[in-house]
Amino acid sequence: MFPLLAPFTIFKLALLTLQLQAIPITLTLSPCKNSCGNIPINYPFGIEDGCGAPQFRHMLNCTNDLFFQTPSGAYKVQSIDYDKKSMTIYDPAMSTCSILQPHHDFVMTDIQSAIIPPSQDTVFVLLNCSIDSPVLNHYKYLCFNFEGHTCDELYGSCNAFRVFHLFSNSSPPCCFTSYNTVKFMSMNILDCTHYTSVFNTNNLKGVGPLDWFYGIKMSFSVPDTGCEICKQSGGTCGFDTDTEGLLCLCSTSNNSTRQCGK
Ligand SMILES: *[C@@H]1O[C@H](CO)[C@@H](O)[C@H](O)[C@H]1NC(C)=O
Ligand SMILES: *[C@@H]1O[C@H](CO)[C@@H](O)[C@H](O)[C@H]1NC(C)=O
Ligand SMILES: *[C@@H]1O[C@H](CO)[C@@H](O)[C@H](O)[C@H]1NC(C)=O
Ligand SMILES: *[C@@H]1O[C@H](CO)[C@@H](O)[C@H](O)[C@H]1NC(C)=O
Numbered sequence: 001m002f003p004l005l006a007p008f009t010i011f012k013l014a015l016l017t018l019q020l021q022a023i024p025i026t027l028t029l030s031p032c033k034n035s036c037g038n039i040p041i042n043y044p045f046g047i048e049d050g051c052g053a054p055q056f057r058h059m060l061n062c063t064n065d066l067f068f069q070t071p072s073g074a075y076k077v078q079s080i081d082y083d084k085k086s087m088t089i090y091d092p093a094m095s096t097c098s099i100l101q102p103h104h105d106f107v108m109t110d111i112q113s114a115i116i117p118p119s120q121d122t123v124f125v126l127l128n129c130s131i132d133s134p135v136l137n138h139y140k141y142l143c144f145n146f147e148g149h150t151c152d153e154l155y156g157s158c159n160a161f162r163v164f165h166l167f168s169n170s171s172p173p174c175c176f177t178s179y180n181t182v183k184f185m186s187m188n189i190l191d192c193t194h195y196t197s198v199f200n201t202n203n204l205k206g207v208g209p210l211d212w213f214y215g216i217k218m219s220f221s222v223p224d225t226g227c228e229i230c231k232q233s234g235g236t237c238g239f240d241t242d243t244e245g246l247l248c249l250c251s252t253s254n255n256s257t258r259q260c261g262k
Contacts, residue, residue: 031249032236036062042082043237044222052237053223054244055115068218072107078215086119087218088199095127095194096214097158103187103195106216116220118179122199125154126175128164129192134185135175146176147205157209226258233259 032051034041046052047062060077061067067074068089075089095101108117123146129136135143151174155161164172175181175192187195198204199217227237230248235256238249250260 031252032238033062036060036066037064039066039077039080040082041066043227043231044220045080046238050238050241050247051249053225053227054239054246055111055223057239057244059112059116070106070108070112072105075216085220085222087116087220088215089218090215091197094214095160095196097196097209097212098160100160100163100194103193105187106182106197108183113183116218119199119217119219121201122179122197122217123201124177124179124182125196125198126177126190126192127151127154127161127172127194127196129173129175129190131173133173133175133191135177135181135190135192136173139181139185142177142181143175144177146201149176149204149209154209229259233261235260
């Protein structure tokens with residue numbers, strides 16, 4: 001009987017089938033976006049307000065790409081590893097081996113410093129430090145040996161940093177240091193004209209600066225708030241935007257305090 005149907009009816013039938021298929025998908029859609037570009041967004045993160053853990057509220061911004069918002073700017077998120085609980089971000093204004101840009105401060109809120117600080121294997125490299133820099137004097141101990149790498153190596157192998165060699169025969173001092181140094185002293189106080197940062201530094205012994213991983217790796221902690229129970233019931237963890245009380249978001253039309261169906 002199919003051949004007897006007018007083309008228009010077939011079209012309507014097809015449309016109806018499509019709609020019927022679409023309905024269950026719509027109903028099971030989580031009220032929270034679960035990706036931004038190709039980066040999955042899971043607890044404790046959220047893009048829409050009310051999704052994820054309240055401690056991580058307003059930290060991510062999805063405008064085409066995913067950005068990590070701090071008081072010093074929006075940093076492009078390159079990846080989030082939920083197993084290792086780490087997120088790598090890139091500061092577009094930072095110098096790297098291939099581009100020289102004036103320093104600016106990397107500032108995080110107190111909450112960010114507490115729950116998503118730069119990882120232990122992220123090293124900040126202060127470049128072209130003046131001889132009066134605190135890290136060459138009183139705070140010398142804040143600089144450490146980074147897998148045997150030297151300023152000379154950095155200034156010599158990176159196109160961007162060769163300029164530091166140009167005007168003097170000796171290379172200006174640099175300092176390999178940790179996030180705490182830039183957290184407690186602004187770039188102006190540190191008195192070094194440029195900086196870069198490198199992550200996964202445990203694997204960089206004997207590896208030249210051209211092959212380092214430039215960016216900042218953050219380690220996040222996941223608040224232990226019973227999100228598992230909510231997830232197992234099919235919900236998504238979120239919170240009330242007025243009270244920041246925890247919610248289990250079950251569908252676009254129903255929330256629960258602990259788990260869905262209860
Ligand atoms: C459920 O919670 C979300 C996030 O707080 C909120 O946007 C939404 O309006 C709530 N829905 C209902 C039906 O309470
Ligand atoms: C999100 O990040 C972009 C990119 O830096 C920025 O232009 C925009 O203002 C941010 N949006 C919000 C709501 O903060
Ligand atoms: C290096 O630092 C000195 C001041 O200590 C500054 O005059 C010079 O311009 C800096 N070099 C570059 C390439 O920015
Ligand atoms: C929300 O879900 C609970 C448990 O399934 C149910 O008792 C309640 O009637 C639902 N509320 C709405 C507005 O659908």
